[in-house]
Amino acid sequence: MYYGVNAIYHDFNPGKIKPTNSSSGINPDQLAKKYAFEPSAYIDVEQQITDKLSINYGIRYSKFYRLGNEEINIYANNQAVTYNPDFDIYEKATPIGTKYYGKNDIISQFGNFEPRFSVAYILNDNSSIKASYNRMSQYLHLISNTQSPTPLDVWAPSDDYLKPQILDQVALGYFTNLNDDNYTLEIETFYKKLKNRLDYIDGADLIANDDIEQVVLNGEARAYGLEILARKNNGKLNGWVSYTLSRSEQRTPGRNSIESGINNGDWYKTGWDKLHNISVTGMYKLNEKWSFSSIFSLQSGQPVTYPNGQYQYQGITVPTYGQRNENRLPTYHRLDISATLIPEKNKNRSWHGEWVFGIYNVYSRKNAASISFRQNQDSGNNEAVRLSIFGIVPSVTYNFKF
Amino acid sequence: MVKNLLKIVSLFIISVAFFSCEDVVDIDLSTAPAKLVIDASIKWQKGTTGNEQTIRLTTTTDFYASTIPTVSGATVFITDGNGIQYDFIETPGSGNYVCTNFNPEIRQTYTLTVIYDSQVYTATESLIEVPTIDYVEQTENGGFTGDQIEVKFFYQDIPNQDNFYLIMFNSSNVSLPIFDVVNDSFFQNNQMFGYLANELEKDDIILFTLQGISESYYNYMNILLGIAGTNGGSPFQTPPATVRGNIVNQTNTNNFALGFFRLSETDTISYTVQ
Secondary structure: OEEEEEEEEEEEOOOEEOOOOOOOOOOOEEOOOEEEEEEEEEEEEEEEOOOOEEEEEEEEEEEEEEEOOEEEEEOHHHOOEEEEOOOOEEEEOOOOEEEEEOOOOEEEEEEEEEEEEEEEEEEEOOEEEEEEEEEEEEOEEEEEOOOOOOOOEEEEEOOOOOOOEEEEEEEEEEEEEEOOOOEEEEEEEEEEEEEEEEEEOOOOOOOOOOOHHHOEEEEEEEEEEEEEEEEEOOOOEEEEEEEEEEEEEEEEOOOOOOOOOEHHHOOEEOOOOOOEEEEEEEEEEOOOOEEEEEEEEEEOOOEEOOEEEEEEEOOEEEEEEOOOOOEEOOOEEEEEEEEEEOOHHHOOOOOEEEEEEEEEOOOOOOOEEEEEEEEOOOOOOEEEEEEEEOOOEEEEEEEEEO | OOOOOOOEEEEEEEOOOOOEEEEEEOOOOOOOOOOEEEEEEEEEEOOOOOOOEEEEEEEOEOOOOOOOOEOOOOEEEEEEOOOOEEEEEEOOOOOEEEEOOOOOOOOOEEEEEEEEOOEEEEEEEEEEOOOOEEEEEEEEEEOOOOOEEEEEEEEEOOOOOOOEEEEEEEEOOOOOOEEEEEEHHHOOOOEEEEEEOOOOOOOOEEEEEEEEEOHHHHHHHHHHHHHOHHHOOOOOOOOOOOOOOOOEEOOOOOOOOEEEEEEEEEEEEEEEOO
16 A cells, blocks of 8 residues: 655746837736645555456545735636637637735635556466556646647646646556567557646637636547557567557537537547557667667658638738648658667676667658748748758767766 | 666767758648638828728638639628718729728728628728827847848827737838737837838838727737738747638628728838938
């Protein structure tokens, strides 16, 4: 049996707006600092029922206190985002007032039980099955600003408008060893359901936004899939092959029957959806001195939203879009190889060093980090632009331990 | 179960510098059915009558197309708060609908009606005032590198109210006009300016236009400019979505039109770079 307690104090400083020089017309501003306290306690029990059956269960209770000092906006009907039925769009609500909370005053609080349960059953000497369920709550929200992988993500603590995320997850697995443990096969399937996943409204502005609640709505997300891992454990050549078939989706329906919701309230693929994900790793040990390894990976391209038309307004060209994340970036694949040299003089001393010679992206595939669309400044025509990071990259690494 | 303490230090020598690159690629795109686009910007230049106004009707088209289809045969008129109707008549075949007797009035409410293909589209806005452009200042230490010619156009924020402005530069050295929208939330009651530092050279002529706009038009243009034209691909861009304006299809709400109906008082100044 295990148990414990834990507490975290969060201090968010989202940044400042300041004039770059004294003649600037900008009035300086500090984006509101945010404070929160998150205590939790847990207990976990492992129990061997029979020779073949073991179970593990536990529960965690977590609390989250959003604390002052901070001035909190108050909105009509407690809605920070309003729906405009005429244009079928969501808009920022205008606060009807503010309420000031002093240092360490509780602005809002949440408490959640997080149960977990798993069972393992040994079928025979070589195989076993395992099933599990767990619930987790997360009080900090990560809101990605854009679809391209830039570091401009926003973390926001839960409050009355941004509800804590609750994740329920079930998994079922089968594990077997074949051919005198020479090979291992693992098959696992999972289903996850996430409540209160934040989704930004169309046209949301997330940079230096003090009122993030005005541009996001609480939705839900789900993910499910099948993972297969085959491993060769022994011999000069070993390695593994893994394949995951999965889906990750989210939706944000309207809050009442009039609202259409984000993306018409339909399920759509999240930015993390990877339908296929294949990885092959091989290692070959030639002798005590030299060993070689290679990794090949292939993934479905990231879901993105491409334009489905254009129009002209006030002399500028504007793209139109359909449903969110209906398109995908080109398939991502890459091969890396490396050779490791362990010098013989290592043997009789405490200093162990090794050289690793590697080549990243051997066939120099230009995997797209993003595809953007723009109007060519010279021709005035629209074009698609691929941004790719890293072509082929050779490297030399020296590792040592003592 | 404490194992030997291992300290692993890794040295990385990357023999070839990594790089990122941008290239133009062919991406097949599907095209949605064409939608009506209503470009209805009524601009009343200070010191003029503002009688002549134009509204442009076009449709959406293939993303890669180089020409934009125009819309002919529509009925277009504006009604003001006193019930007076101003008709906009098409210059045949051009998609441009022109009115010659429009009567602009600050803070007056106007309603636009467009009837096309047996659908009735309407929008309502009021005409927003603008301050005068006070003066122009040129310095030699502007731009990203700090050594470029920079021209600033100064105006005084309208005091003690939330104001929104559209600024536009037409310069002889760029083919497309440069737009920006600003609000006075960081500048309340201060002297504000628009500035241009875009590889300017002596004798370049810059036309600077300042327009008073509503908050909803400010929000609209802010999103629109984020996804429009040459801005595609900025890491700060908002999540892409079709930007809907204030025009409502009264016949069938789902078949909405793009574009916006707004009315602005404007001030313009022309400046020749010294």
